[in-house]
Amino acid sequence: MRNIKIGVFASLLLLLVACNNNQPVGKDGKVYRSAIEYNDAIIKNQVGFANNYLSVLNKHQVLSEQTLEDLKKLSSEAALSSKIIESMPAYKGDSSFRDAGVELLNFYSHFLLDEFSTIVKLRMLAGDSITHQYTDSINMLTAKVKKQEVELDEKFQRSQKAFAQKNGFRLDPEKSQEMLKKGRE
Numbered sequence: 001m002r003n004i005k006i007g008v009f010a011s012l013l014l015l016l017v018a019c020n021n022n023q024p025v026g027k028d029g030k031v032y033r034s035a036i037e038y039n040d041a042i043i044k045n046q047v048g049f050a051n052n053y054l055s056v057l058n059k060h061q062v063l064s065e066q067t068l069e070d071l072k073k074l075s076s077e078a079a080l081s082s083k084i085i086e087s088m089p090a091y092k093g094d095s096s097f098r099d100a101g102v103e104l105l106n107f108y109s110h111f112l113l114d115e116f117s118t119i120v121k122l123r124m125l126a127g128d129s130i131t132h133q134y135t136d137s138i139n140m141l142t143a144k145v146k147k148q149e150v151e152l153d154e155k156f157q158r159s160q161k162a163f164a165q166k167n168g169f170r171l172d173p174e175k176s177q178e179m180l181k182k183g184r185e
Contacts, residue, residue, distance in 0.1 A: 030088075035167030038091045039160065042101045045081040049105060052077060063120050071112045071120065078109035094166065100159035104152045111149070115141045 032038040056074050060067040082105035088098050119138050126134040164171045 032088070032091065035091060035163065036169050038088070039097070039163065039169075039171075041088065042085055042098060042160075045085050046101060046105070049074075049078050049081050049108065053108070063124050067120050068117055071117050075109045075112035078105045078112065082106050082109060091163070091167070094163065097159040097163035100152075100156040104156045107148060107152050111145055115145045 030041075032041065053074060056067075056070045060070065082102050085098055085105065086102045090098065119141055122134050122138055123130070161171065
């Protein structure tokens with residue numbers, strides 16, 4: 001009988017400790033022990049995508065069908081990074097930073113398949129004899145996308161700053177630059 005009481009007590013104690021654990025846990029079981037760790041997990045996905053994006057742009061000085069295939073792969077990568085971030089829990093009830101990261105990566109995923117692929121196709125069709133018609137179409141697409149990208153990127157940055165301020169840590173822009181640089185090496 002005493003063993004049963006000890007077992008029940010131990011179970012209740014374990015339940016109490018588990019309920020008081022206010023560290024966010026992701027769907028994959030990842031525990032985010034601090035706001036900085038949570039921030040870094042989001043930024044790591046953003047930086048990983050950014051490095052691959054830059055790599056694809058640098059790789060294709062001459063546009064071809066391979067460029068379109070690489071854009072499809074890159075779009076899938078952005079979608080995957082978005083899903084990884086989306087699977088993260090809200091941090092202490094706040095999901096605004098996470099959601100801004102998801103929104104930005106979703107934008108890139110769609111942009112790469114839609115507008116960017118269209119621009120590449122237009123450039124491939126035009127070849128060396130690019131006309132005003134092609135140039136105008138490309139410029140319209142570029143202006144539209146740039147406006148959306150700037151708005152989403154600014155929203156992401158504001159969300160990150162608010163997240164850092166709310167959770168009492170300073171953002172280190174040099175750390176982000178180091179992550180980008182390491183990914184390019």
